[in-house]
Amino acid sequence: MSGFWCEAALIEADGGDVAGSGGARRPEIAAGVRLEVHEGRISGIATGVRPEAGDQILNGVVFPAAANAHSHAFHRILRGRTHDGRGDFWVWREQMYRSAAELTPEKYEKLATAVFTEMVVSGFSSVAEFHYVHHQPGGIPYAEPHAMELALARAAVASGIRLTLLDTLYLAGGIGTPLSPEQARFGDADADAWLDRLGSLRAGVARSFPPELVGVGAALHSVRGVPEEALKTVAAKLPADIPLHIHLSEQPAENQACIEAYGVTPAGLLARHGLLSRRLSAVHATHLTPEDIRLLGDAGATVVMCPTTEADLADGIGPARALSDAGSTIALGTDQHAVIDPWVEMRTLEHGERLASGQRGRFSPQELFHAATIGATASMATPIASALEVGAVCDLMAVAPDSVRTAGSIPRQFAFSATASDVTDVVIAAELVASNGAHVRLGTPGSLLAEALKEFS
Ligand SMILES: [Zn+2]
Structure with a gap:
């Protein structure tokens, strides 16, 4: 089974003894997360594991896109x-x-x-x-x-x-x-x-x-x-x-x-x-x-x-x-x-x-x-990334935890420190589509934009 191995990821965990959670689940950052995928969706999740042969590796902290x-x-x-x-x-x-x-x-x-x-x-x-x-x-x-x-x-x-x-x-x-x-x-x-x-x-x-x-x-x-x-x-x-x-x-x-x-x-x-x-x-x-x-x-x-x-x-x-x-x-x-x-x-x-x-x-x-x-x-009229859980579409963004902006941040608080420049990998429907600011098929958006905008006054 193919999959992604994430250095760390925000996954849904049981609410357990969280006061007032009513047993509801809440997202937590886990290390060594393996996402098994099937037809563009997450079909299995394991935490605290090593990558398997053939896994694509996502470094940093992986969130739903x-x-x-x-x-x-x-x-x-x-x-x-x-x-x-x-x-x-x-x-x-x-x-x-x-x-x-x-x-x-x-x-x-x-x-x-x-x-x-x-x-x-x-x-x-x-x-x-x-x-x-x-x-x-x-x-x-x-x-x-x-x-x-x-x-x-x-x-x-x-x-x-x-x-x-x-x-x-x-x-x-x-x-x-x-x-x-x-x-x-x-x-x-x-x-x-x-x-x-x-x-x-x-x-x-x-x-x-x-x-x-x-x-x-x-x-x-x-x-x-x-x-x-x-x-x-x-x-x-x-x-x-x-x-x-x-x-x-x-x-x-x-x-x-x-x-x-x-x-x-x-x-x-x-x-x-x-x-x-x-x-x-x-x-x-x-x-x-x-x-x-x-x-x-x-x-x-x-x-x-x-x-x-x-x-x-x-x-x-x-x-x-x-x-x-x-x-x-x-x-x-x-x-x-x-x-x-x-x-x-x-x-x-x-x-x-x-x-x-x-x-x-x-x-x-x-x-x-x-x-x-x-x-x-x-x-939306299409399915969207909901959470890293079984059955969800496999749409992911990995964020660098050690950039000049994010170094020292608690990943759950990235909303107050990260920017799009810290997004290292993006996966849509279980396919890696972007890495380090470039689209895997189309190259850098800056070049595409510069070329497209030439045609407008
Ligand atoms: Zn508008």
Whole structure:
């Protein structure tokens, strides 16, 4: 039987005599861990053992790989180019639209391959791509109506990352405002036309890609981008078995416009139409009322926090602790990709909590790691790394415990010291895909990115 031998690994152990654990299991770092694998999944675990002949050796401390629950791959174009001067989210959005206008299926496949490769070498084994650049500029469909979507799926397969392709409904430029010319390529005629296109995309993806690697989900751009009539249609007709994402209350202006038009907050509007549920991933959820927090928590919705993006865009600090206490599951995303690093995202979440509350330890390192991994389960249409346990997909990231950043750290506290630069090996579906910052098939993401970005102004 083939397998991986890990110098050390975070495995699920019995709770034993841990007070209040109720016998629940909790992760522990164990030495000499052998993972037996079968068809991409972990089929056996032994600790305190030596490697067997033929085992692949993973040095350092091995963790489940991370899940990136919110991505717009093309926003990577803007890294290091939009951070000077003043302005706010809305000014940044104009710059982002100029990049969107330059995308073609060919250029996007090359760029997304590079971005997904950066994610893989950084420790992510899955991504939820919130995709809305569907058509040609002006809104004319491509001859192959799913050209952009299939380009993203091929990019994911090339990089080895598991992709949840979130096909996004985007009908309005704001509440009561039609799409602007630069938004026209994001749109569909109406919610029914989008549902038809989504159904056709699901069938096409299922025919061409393995379901363990590429799955289709749905997204509503926001209550700014989807009018109430369309929300009703989606609530009535969207198949129940796929994840649904939405940007929610990222900006105070969105809340204000929603209250003026509908008399309720964005979360209240979703609740009105039965769209708050366990299958919903609310992205950002930065500016919420106590009632919004209760609604999301009672529904058991996932909330995807994107802390480095929210900081960069001056969005604000979302009430992650309150949402978690109310019953929501917290997941993490790198969103605009000014940073692609699961470890930095984990600690920025907690740092925001500390800055806003004046208290340390708002989220434990274990809770932060949960947000970066299992927290994204409901957000994804593919299986994701849950824990190093029998039956789980074998998606791993090994972290160096002796780098300039991590030396002396307790591995369970790496969320406060490690970065993506400390990720030495990444395994997806029991295949080694990256080592020491390079992809085993595609080379270094820096070279791929430099080459892909040459094609954009
Ligand atoms: Zn977003």
